[in-house]
Amino acid sequence: MIEVEHVSRRFGPLLAVNDVSLTVERGTITVLVGTSGSGKSTLLRIINRLIEPTSGTIRIDGRDTAGLSGEELRRGIGYAIQGHGLFPHWTVARNIATVPTLLGWDRARIGRRVVELLELFELDPASYAGKFPHQLSGGQQQRVGVARALAAEPAVLLMDEPFGALDPIIRAKAQEDLLALQRRLGITVVLVTHDMEEAIHLGDRIAVMDGGEVLQYATPAEILAHPVPGFVEKLVGGADRPLRLLSLTRVADAVQPGEATGKPIADDATLRDALSDLLWSGAESLPVAAPDGTLRGRITLPAILRRAGRPA
Numbered sequence: 001m002i003e004v005e006h007v008s009r010r011f012g013p014l015l016a017v018n019d020v021s022l023t024v025e026r027g028t029i030t031v032l033v034g035t036s037g038s039g040k041s042t043l044l045r046i047i048n049r050l051i052e053p054t055s056g057t058i059r060i061d062g063r064d065t066a067g068l069s070g071e072e073l074r075r076g077i078g079y080a081i082q083g084h085g086l087f088p089h090w091t092v093a094r095n096i097a098t099v100p101t102l103l104g105w106d107r108a109r110i111g112r113r114v115v116e117l118l119e120l121f122e123l124d125p126a127s128y129a130g131k132f133p134h135q136l137s138g139g140q141q142q143r144v145g146v147a148r149a150l151a152a153e154p155a156v157l158l159m160d161e162p163f164g165a166l167d168p169i170i171r172a173k174a175q176e177d178l179l180a181l182q183r184r185l186g187i188t189v190v191l192v193t194h195d196m197e198e199a200i201h202l203g204d205r206i207a208v209m210d211g212g213e214v215l216q217y218a219t220p221a222e223i224l225a226h227p228v229p230g231f232v233e234k235l236v237g238g239a240d241r242p243l244r245l246l247s248l249t250r251v252a253d254a255v256q257p258g259e260a261t262g263k264p265i266a267d268d269a270t271l272r273d274a275l276s277d278l279l280w281s282g283a284e285s286l287p288v289a290a291p292d293g294t295l296r297g298r299i300t301l302p303a304i305l306r307r308a309g310r311p312a
């Protein structure tokens with residue numbers, strides 16, 4: 001658990017982070033979202049003390065981080081940034097080994113960990129361990145960046161616009177991979193983005209920042225349904241709000257008994273995907289299938305539309 005209490009950071013006359021308090025529960029993803037210059041990156045870097053707060057307290061699992069040296073703290077916290085920050089003249093294996101090496105792990109353990117992470121990120125160790133960053137695609141560099149951040153098995157992972165440089169298809173895949181990885185490892189993630197879509201998709205909770213302040217800190221559903229008036233409302237209240245709402249619910253939660261014709265949709269797809277399929281096929285309903293292919297019932301247009309409106 002990360003507890004941020006009344007944290008501020010001043011740069012000369014500018015209050016880049018202004019009296020922010022929020023708690024990130026263990027094993028969840030919190031997304032900091034806001035426009036450029038709203039203080040997201042500064043707040044993120046205060047958590048691992050790349051930037052010292054001017055005032056306020058950060059506790060990680062109950063421990064005040066002010067009592068630790070910055071270096072000691074950062075060895076226990078993964079940090080992945082846009083552009084991936086890989087050392088260009090180091091191989092992929094050496095990049096991933098950075099923190100374990102600093103921690104003095106023995107060579108055999110480091111070697112095992114590098115192979116394990118490359119496999120986890122679907123990069124064949126035999127082909128990729130000895131490559132240099134410039135020999136990888138953007139998506140592969142991004143995965144190596146996250147692999148490096150996770151090398152020493154941190155309980156906390158901080159990510160600053162990690163998918164910002166990726167094209168939309170690779171970005172969607174990277175987001176899915178992060179969700180799967182986070183569920184599997186149970187890590188606590190704080191992620192910075194300026195993309196509300198990404199925040200809604202990834203966040204268990206979202207902190208909307210503007211002018212150094214957190215204006216609202218709540219679940220995506222709460223932020224969509226009840227945005228605080230002003231900046232947050234403007235940010236989420238656009239024409240695609242109903243579609244965003246639909247993207248939060250799985251087909252499994254709206255499935256009805258009965259049959260339908262057409263290509264089945266997976267029960268773990270979102271209602272937004274289901275609406276898309278229905279509109280495209282011109283059908284009123286579609287069959288719903290479990291991962292093993294068993295039919296579970298059907299999803300209908302009216303059932304989807306009921307969930308796209310303003311919540312009561």
Ligand SMILES: Nc1ncnc2c1ncn2[C@@H]1O[C@H](COP(=O)(O)OP(=O)(O)OP(=O)(O)O)[C@@H](O)[C@H]1O
Binds near residue numbers: 011034041
């Ligand atoms: N080292 C610094 N010295 C002076 N001002 C800084 C410094 N770092 C950040 N700032 C200022 O603090 C404010 C917040 O910056 P920050 O990088 O946290 O914003 P951000 O929300 O992450 O923006 P972006 O999305 O553009 O990265 C900005 O006005 C920025 O210019």
